[in-house]
Amino acid sequence: MIRQLDTDLEISSIPLVDLATQSRQIKEDVLRRMSDVIDSARYILGQEVQEFEEQFAAYCGVDHCVGLANGTDALHMALRALDVGEGDEVITAGNSFAATAFAIAYSGAQAVFVDIDPVDFNIDPNRIEAAITPRTKAIIPVHLYGQPAQMAAIREIADRHGLKIIEDAAQAHGAESNGQRCGSFGDIGCFSFYPGKNLGAFGDAGAAVTNDPELAERLRLLRNYGQKVKNRHDCLGYNCRMDTLQACVLLSKMQHIEDWTNSRRQVAAWYGEALASTDLQLPVERDDARHVYHLYVVRHPQRDAIIESLAAKKIFCGVHYPHPLATATPFQDAKSFPEGLPVCTSAASAILSLPMYPEMTQQHVAVVAKALVEFGC
Ligand SMILES: Cc1ncc(COP(=O)(O)O)c(C=O)c1O
Numbered sequence: 020m021i022r023q024l025d026t027d028l029e030i031s032s033i034p035l036v037d038l039a040t041q042s043r044q045i046k047e048d049v050l051r052r053m054s055d056v057i058d059s060a061r062y063i064l065g066q067e068v069q070e071f072e073e074q075f076a077a078y079c080g081v082d083h084c085v086g087l088a089n090g091t092d093a094l095h096m097a098l099r100a101l102d103v104g105e106g107d108e109v110i111t112a113g114n115s116f117a118a119t120a121f122a123i124a125y126s127g128a129q130a131v132f133v134d135i136d137p138v139d140f141n142i143d144p145n146r147i148e149a150a151i152t153p154r155t156k157a158i159i160p161v162h163l164y165g166q167p168a169q170m171a172a173i174r175e176i177a178d179r180h181g182l183k184i185i186e187d188a189a190q191a192h193g194a195e196s197n198g199q200r201c202g203s204f205g206d207i208g209c210f211s212f213y214p215g216k217n218l219g220a221f222g223d224a225g226a227a228v229t230n231d232p233e234l235a236e237r238l239r240l241l242r243n244y245g246q247k248v249k250n251r252h253d254c255l256g257y258n259c260r261m262d263t264l265q266a267c268v269l270l271s272k273m274q275h276i277e278d279w280t281n282s283r284r285q286v287a288a289w290y291g292e293a294l295a296s297t298d299l300q301l302p303v304e305r306d307d308a309r310h311v312y313h314l315y316v317v318r319h320p321q322r323d324a325i326i327e328s329l330a331a332k333k334i335f336c337g338v339h340y341p342h343p344l345a346t347a348t349p350f351q352d353a354k355s356f357p358e359g360l361p362v363c364t365s366a367a368s369a370i371l372s373l374p375m376y377p378e379m380t381q382q383h384v385a386v387v388a389k390a391l392v393e394f395g396c
Contacts, residue, residue, distance in 0.1 A: 095257075098157070110158045114343055240256055242256070302316055321394075
């Protein structure tokens with residue numbers, strides 16, 4: 020029962036995410052930083068990019084961070100840096116955002132999908148070995164929704180089979196397992212700073228982090244046409260550098276990321292209390308984990324009807340993601356373990372992302388919970 024809070028309080032609508040409110044908090048600081056860049060004309064790989072790379076590496080607990088144009092490029096460049104390509108197979112979770120599998124395809128390798136753990140929504144380590152063949156070169160665990168994948172078990176399998184690990188930490192800034200930050204477990208950790216992410220730019224941006232100085236060097240070459248020295252191209256590189264103006268936004272947001280993450284965790288705790296007596300299946304934070312609740316994903320068999328009923332009350336939900344990756348046209352011939360990805364498939368029709376952003380109040384949560392109870396959850 021939601022008794023303590025006045026749910027009739029004037030709240031006209033609750034979006035899935037509220038970027039504008041957060042942007043207002045940092046606007047002055049961002050404008051000041053951007054103004055410096057505009058005056059200096061250091062638009063490409065300006066000092067703000069390096070400053071951000073240093074801060075973000077420290078935040079992740081790693082030695083190196085390489086700023087890139089977006090999270091998809093981070094995954095693609097990580098695969099290139101590790102020499103994954105034509106003829107290789109890369110194992111990943113069957114329920115990620117398309118970019119994870121697209122990056123594998125861009126590298127020339129084949130994506131191989133593994134089903135997920137029904138409790139934490141991440142790749143099921145017990146299913147990985149069945150998917151390994153002599154062609155397997157790497158595993159890309161995805162810390163989906165902000166909950167770390169089971170990295171100790173994945174690392175043990177990767178070491179036993181001589182495989183590389185690239186973490187897709189696009190949704191897991193500051194997430195931890197046993198006190199260690201996501202991005203620092205694998206050979207390379209990849210982040211997206213897409214605007215809606217827990218740490219988001221005012222456009223596209225991404226980064227790859229690593230403890231290996233040689234990999235960091237390769238990533239720096241790859242992002243800038245293979246150039247260490249201007250006009251000397253040491254490898255077939257790309258143009259996927261982090262934009263200096265986006266680095267300004269990220270530097271501003273770095274000052275708040277811990278507070279915002281704690282606020283997300285508080286919102287999740289409020290949801291947990293408010294929805295405890297409903298028949299919604301709530302997210303479970305593993306004991307070893309610091310879940311950063313990029314998304315607050317619940318499950319219910321009447322998912323679509325719930326979305327409609329809440330939208331009628333101006334409460335907006337999402338679905339991340341409605342179809343397992345293996346069913347997407349580019350991956351129609353991809354292998355999946357077990358075939359058909361039963362857990363991914365059943366989750367895809369029941370998952371529902373409730374509104375989640377650091378500025379949500381307990382009142383907002385109560386309004387969402389009341390609407391769910393009124394629906395009959
Ligand atoms: C799990 C996951 N991987 C990769 C990406 C790709 O990141 P980007 O949109 O910055 O290219 C995203 C985000 O969009 C994501 O959620």
